[in-house]
Amino acid sequence: MKNPAREKFLPMLSPYVDGELTPEERQQVDQHLQNNKESAAQVADFRAGDGLMRNALDLQADDVDWKKFTEDVMARVTPEKLPLFERLKLTLSEMFLYQRGPMVAGLVGAAAAVAIAIPLTMSLVGQAPVGYGAGRVEVQTVSVDTEATVKPVVFETESGDAVIWVVDAPEKKDGGRKKGGGSDEEDIAPVPPTDEPKQQDL
Amino acid sequence: MVRPALATDDITLVQRVRQGDQRAYKLLVERYQRKVYGVALGMVKDKEEARDVAQEAFIKVYKYLEHFKGDASFYTWLYRITVNICIDVLRKKGSTRGTDHLEFDESVRMDVSEANIGALGTRLGTNPQKAALRRELADKITAAIGQIPETHRQILLLREVEGMSYEDLARTLDIPKGTVMSRLFHARLKMQKILSGYLELDEAKAGVGHEG
Amino acid sequence: MTTLLRRTVLFAVTALASVAFADGAVAVQADVVFASTAKGTVDPSLEKMQQTLGAKVKYLTLEKRSSQKLTVDATPVTVALPNGKSASVSLEHLKGGVATLRVKLPPADATYSLAKDKAFYLQGGAHEGGDLWLVLSQPK
Numbered sequence: 001m002k003n004p005a006r007e008k009f010l011p012m013l014s015p016y017v018d019g020e021l022t023p024e025e026r027q028q029v030d031q032h033l034q035n036n037k038e039s040a041a042q043v044a045d046f047r048a049g050d051g052l053m054r055n056a057l058d059l060q061a062d063d064v065d066w067k068k069f070t071e072d073v074m075a076r077v078t079p080e081k082l083p084l085f086e087r088l089k090l091t092l093s094e095m096f097l098y099q100r101g102p103m104v105a106g107l108v109g110a111a112a113a114v115a116i117a118i119p120l121t122m123s124l125v126g127q128a129p130v131g132y133g134a135g136r137v138e139v140q141t142v143s144v145d146t147e148a149t150v151k152p153v154v155f156e157t158e159s160g161d162a163v164i165w166v167v168d169a170p171e172k173k174d175g176g177r178k179k180g181g182g183s184d185e186e187d188i189a190p191v192p193p194t195d196e197p198k199q200q201d202l
Numbered sequence: 203m204v205r206p207a208l209a210t211d212d213i214t215l216v217q218r219v220r221q222g223d224q225r226a227y228k229l230l231v232e233r234y235q236r237k238v239y240g241v242a243l244g245m246v247k248d249k250e251e252a253r254d255v256a257q258e259a260f261i262k263v264y265k266y267l268e269h270f271k272g273d274a275s276f277y278t279w280l281y282r283i284t285v286n287i288c289i290d291v292l293r294k295k296g297s298t299r300g301t302d303h304l305e306f307d308e309s310v311r312m313d314v315s316e317a318n319i320g321a322l323g324t325r326l327g328t329n330p331q332k333a334a335l336r337r338e339l340a341d342k343i344t345a346a347i348g349q350i351p352e353t354h355r356q357i358l359l360l361r362e363v364e365g366m367s368y369e370d371l372a373r374t375l376d377i378p379k380g381t382v383m384s385r386l387f388h389a390r391l392k393m394q395k396i397l398s399g400y401l402e403l404d405e406a407k408a409g410v411g412h413e414g
Numbered sequence: 415m416t417t418l419l420r421r422t423v424l425f426a427v428t429a430l431a432s433v434a435f436a437d438g439a440v441a442v443q444a445d446v447v448f449a450s451t452a453k454g455t456v457d458p459s460l461e462k463m464q465q466t467l468g469a470k471v472k473y474l475t476l477e478k479r480s481s482q483k484l485t486v487d488a489t490p491v492t493v494a495l496p497n498g499k500s501a502s503v504s505l506e507h508l509k510g511g512v513a514t515l516r517v518k519l520p521p522a523d524a525t526y527s528l529a530k531d532k533a534f535y536l537q538g539g540a541h542e543g544g545d546l547w548l549v550l551s552q553p554k
Contacts, residue, residue, distance in 0.1 A: 049393045060344055160532040
């Protein structure tokens with residue numbers, strides 16, 4: 001290689017091919033290549049050689065089963081089984097990343113169900129069962145058989161309960177039905193049945 | 203429903219992997235597996251070995267992902283690991299020639315007289331297509347890559363297979379940029395010589411112009 | 415999502431339907447209790463009864479002889495007492511969430527309105543030296 005210009009530019013031919021020269025250097029090399037066919041052929045050889053190598057390796061890569069390759073790698077990097085909480089956290093995080101739509105829809109559905117179910121349940125729990133809407137038991141009518149020798153005594157307690165005693169009636173009274181608001185506890189003296197209890201107006 | 207595109211750049215995927223997202227690592231493997239294999243094949247020459255090296259590289263990267271600082275590109279880190287595994291494999295096989303050869307190689311005077319200059323470019327053009335490449339020739343080229351010194355081979359592979367810039371090459375191989383330039387030049391000269399020899403054999407020494 | 419909504423609607427419809435169905439019937443707990451002034455045991459669940467009746471009679475023995483949950487509608491439901499008597503319970507009407515029951519336990523015949531967590535006590539005659547009581551209350 002006697003040509004001093006070629007000797008000077010030769011080391012620059014490789015970075016020239018790689019596009020790693022400054023614009024000034026590139027311009028100088030371009031000019032040299034126009035005047036030196038050997039250097040121009042060398043650049044062509046570099047490019048052809050690079051292309052051959054790239055394509056040859058790419059062709060060889062076609063022979064590999066890449067799906068299996070990926071599976072093998074992933075099988076070997078799968079970490080030890082995480083604790084349940086960590087797995088749940090990870091699953092939720094992955095669901096949020098990769099299945100955001102279905103997950104949001106599911107959450108909305110769940111929220112709607114809770115919004116409907118909670119008030120409904122609360123109303124069922126907090127409210128009295130059917131028929132028990134009153135605050136205290138109220139005796140509306142009471143009677144005994146006309147032939148009976150007993151009489152009913154109604155006793156409504158302060159706590160809201162109601163008691164009907166059936167006591168002996170020495171003097172037979174009319175067994176007609178009592179209607180109306182019933183009697184208060186005050187109306188009937190809390191006396192033992194052996195005594196004559198105060199009867200309400202029957 | 204149009205779903206917003208997820209960020210799938212290397213750094214984002216690495217962060218996801220660190221959070222335990224296996225799928226993110228699968229994406230990284232799928233992104234780089236062919237090229238990592240290409241580099242490994244060029245280095246170790248044997249297909250099975252190259253496959254093992256490539257797998258080992260991905261497994262090692264995963265294992266040490268916590269140590270990846272993110273100050274360099276993920277792929278430069280990946281290729282550095284790949285090249286190191288290749289060197290280990292070659293060393294075990296006793297086929298590595300050490301640094302003596304490298305020093306000699308780089309200090310040698312740039313003598314291109316033996317290269318059949320223009321042979322490749324004349325026959326193949328400057329951009330040979332993959333479709334035009336015959337399987338036997340591809341095998342020969344792969345074998346030719348294996349003939350050049352190890353340090354030249356790795357830099358040439360990283361440049362041609364991965365398309366790394368000189369800066370990335372310097373970072374990956376931990377050498378000055380000037381050395382990158384020098385090694386690549388020598389590597390190309392050697393490849394040019396070997397490949398043109400193959401072509402001459404392949405085409406029964408068709409007349410190739412050689413300007414002095 | 416569709417399945418979830420369908421289930422939610424079904425749940426609501428079922429709940430409303432059960433309320434609507436219940437309009438013609440009420441649930442009533444019917445206990446028959448033997449009460450005696452003789453010293454004995456008081457069923458812990460009847461301590462409130464002992465207290466309620468205590469204003470008139472100091473019962474020292476209170477035992478449940480039968481306990482059943484009735485579904486009471488217009489058709490009388492019979493509750494047998496161990497002294498041979500039997501009571502019949504029927505729904506007179508249900509207005510504004512308050513049910514009125516008719517209870518016949520000869521010789522008495524009464525109507526009363528139910529109340530939440532309250533009880534109705536009707537003396538059912540003598541038995542074994544003591545008294546039998548029919549206790550109607552809200553089922554637990």
